[in-house]
Amino acid sequence: MMHLFSFLTHSPINHANLSWADPRDERLEGMKSFKYWQDLARTLERGKFDGVFFADTMGGFDQYKQRTDEAVKYGVWWPIHDPAPVLAAMGAATSHLGLGFTLSTTAVHPYQAVRTISTLDYLTGGRVAWNIVTGASRGEHRALGHEQMDHDERYDRADEFLEICEAYWSGVDPTAILADRKNLILADPEKVSRVEHNGKYFRTSAVPPTFPSPQGRPVIFQAGSSGRGQSFAMKHADVVFAVQPHAQGAKKLMGDLNAAARAAGRDGCNVLFGVQVILGGTEEEARRNQKELVERIPLEAALSRVSGVMGIDFDTLDLDKPLEQMDTQAARGLMAAALATGSSAQITGREAALLWGASAGNPQIVGTPEQVADKLEAYWRDTGCSGFNITPSITPSGIEDFVDHVVPILQERKVFRREYEGNTLRENLLSKA
Numbered sequence: 330m331m332h333l334f335s336f337l338t339h340s341p342i343n344h345a346n347l348s349w350a351d352p353r354d355e356r357l358e359g360m361k362s363f364k365y366w367q368d369l370a371r372t373l374e375r376g377k378f379d380g381v382f383f384a385d386t387m388g389g390f391d392q393y394k395q396r397t398d399e400a401v402k403y404g405v406w407w408p409i410h411d412p413a414p415v416l417a418a419m420g421a422a423t424s425h426l427g428l429g430f431t432l433s434t435t436a437v438h439p440y441q442a443v444r445t446i447s448t449l450d451y452l453t454g455g456r457v458a459w460n461i462v463t464g465a466s467r468g469e470h471r472a473l474g475h476e477q478m479d480h481d482e483r484y485d486r487a488d489e490f491l492e493i494c495e496a497y498w499s500g501v502d503p504t505a506i507l508a509d510r511k512n513l514i515l516a517d518p519e520k521v522s523r524v525e526h527n528g529k530y531f532r533t534s535a536v537p538p539t540f541p542s543p544q545g546r547p548v549i550f551q552a553g554s555s556g557r558g559q560s561f562a563m564k565h566a567d568v569v570f571a572v573q574p575h576a577q578g579a580k581k582l583m584g585d586l587n588a589a590a591r592a593a594g595r596d597g598c599n600v601l602f603g604v605q606v607i608l609g610g611t612e613e614e615a616r617r618n619q620k621e622l623v624e625r626i627p628l629e630a631a632l633s634r635v636s637g638v639m640g641i642d643f644d645t646l647d648l649d650k651p652l653e654q655m656d657t658q659a660a661r662g663l664m665a666a667a668l669a670t671g672s673s674a675q676i677t678g679r680e681a682a683l684l685w686g687a688s689a690g691n692p693q694i695v696g697t698p699e700q701v702a703d704k705l706e707a708y709w710r711d712t713g714c715s716g717f718n719i720t721p722s723i724t725p726s727g728i729e730d731f732v733d734h735v736v737p738i739l740q741e742r743k744v745f746r747r748e749y750e751g752n753t754l755r756e757n758l759l760s761k762a
């Protein structure tokens with residue numbers, strides 16, 4: 330079965346820059362209300378989506394011209410609010426929808442991460458996913474008052490971070506909670522292990538901070554696709570989340586990830602690909618919607634985004650020259666994805682900016698509901714991926730239209746569920762049905 334997530338941020342846009350300026354878009358008003366997010370969650374649950382997935386970054390995009398002015402001016406992921414409270418509200422309005430969010434290993438201490446994630450997982454009956462990121466954005470490090478650590482060392486540090494999380498998650502034996510009112514004993518201390526860790530990057534000494542949640546540990550997503558990112562994913566993640574603008578790159582990445590998984594003793598790799606869906610009642614209308622979206626974006630907004638994500642100041646490049654692989658401390662996998670066009674044609678800096686400005690590299694799937702269903706199904710079968718993280722170009726109508734018009738076609742074709750398989754996200758997302 331195909332798996333579907335809705336790719337969101339608590340920001341004026343998702344991945345289409347300036348989408349907030351579209352007269353049909355309700356995000357700016359919706360940002361400030363629980364109702365907007367809860368309605369979205371109910372719609373997605375009605376459509377049997379596996380879950381929502383919130384991207385997040387602290388600090389914002391500050392590489393373009395070495396400043397944040399363009400990001401602020403055009404609302405390029407500025408501001409971007411903390412997704413954890415939003416997820417709590419969405420969880421309260423639903424019973425099966427998975428609730429995924431991004432939390433950077435740079436931003437918090439592992440104990441704090443476990444406490445926040447497991448509190449949410451406990452409250453929602455085991456529906457939480459954690460997208461582990463290491464802080465690819467330089468702005469995040471600056472916001473928190475330290476220099477950005479080198480790419481590979483960030484992953485080394487994250488390995489230690491996860492070691493601590495695992496120790497806390499397995500620190501309460503399932504039989505430890507007695508809740509014995511008669512003898513006045515809540516839990517058996519013999520069955521609650523104290524974690525003592527004194528490592529290269531972290532120190533901690535405590536008992537686990539929460540009751541065990543129904544999943545025990547959250548579903549873990551990881552989105553780095555460089556060599557070091559892949560080895561980190563194989564060690565810790567349940568699902569790899571990838572963005573590949575070109576079909577050729579998607580197939581190659583799937584092959585690489587499956588090989589890495591098998592080398593790590595796994596059956597294969599669960600991969601969700603990001604896609605941007607643009608619907609229309611007719612193909613012509615869908616194409617018009619796509620054109621409007623692309624034409625609305627000022628070049629400077631696009632440059633702010635692509636510079637921030639790639640960790641390179643595009644103001645220093647000749648935009649009409651082919652983009653070349655450059656050393657970056659940010660997202661190496663995304664840079665490689667942009668360059669792998671699948672043909673001998675090389676992408677220029679301008680083309681990369683436009684691609685990132687419109688969809689942050691997510692391939693655009695454009696058409697009528699039938700055409701979109703065809704394209705998603707073909708992509709799914711062709712790559713062997715688990716499914717998609719779908720970024721709507723406008724909200725909430727992009728999500729409502731997908732649920733009302735595309736989901737029924739996928740269900741009719743028996744490639745997407747009509748009912749949830751289980752109660753926890755792990756049961757739904759990782760079931761082999």
Ligand SMILES: Cc1cc2nc3c(=O)[nH]c(=O)nc-3n(C[C@H](O)[C@H](O)[C@H](O)COP(=O)(O)O)c2cc1C
Pocket residue numbers: 383384385386431433461462463464465466480552553554555556557558559570571572603659660661662663
């Ligand atoms: C699909 C996708 C989604 C990502 N989402 C986020 C995010 O929400 N926040 C963030 O800080 N980094 C995000 N990243 C960056 C990755 O976590 C990772 O740091 C980056 O891709 C660099 O890894 P790599 O060099 O191993 O490819 C994302 C990357 C990809 C490919």
